[in-house]
Amino acid sequence: MTQLPQITWKCVKCGYTYTAAQPADECPACHERCEFVDVSCYTPDCAGPGTDDRLV
Numbered sequence: 001m002t003q004l005p006q007i008t009w010k011c012v013k014c015g016y017t018y019t020a021a022q023p024a025d026e027c028p029a030c031h032e033r034c035e036f037v038d039v040s041c042y043t044p045d046c047a048g049p050g051t052d053d054r055l056v
């Protein structure tokens with residue numbers, strides 16, 4: 001069994017971010033079918049909770 005990597009998703013409409021393996025169909029914050037962008041931080045020296053400041 002392979003564990004899916006946790007990705008930080010950001011709603012392009014309201015800016016809500018959350019961590020999940022897959023983007024949700026519906027945004028938990030604005031309850032619309034938003035588009036989500038991957039804002040996960042992949043740099044090892046990232047101090048944040050998995051979010052890349054350059055992408056947010």
Ligand SMILES: [Zn+2]
Binds near residue numbers: 031
């Ligand atoms: Zn949203």
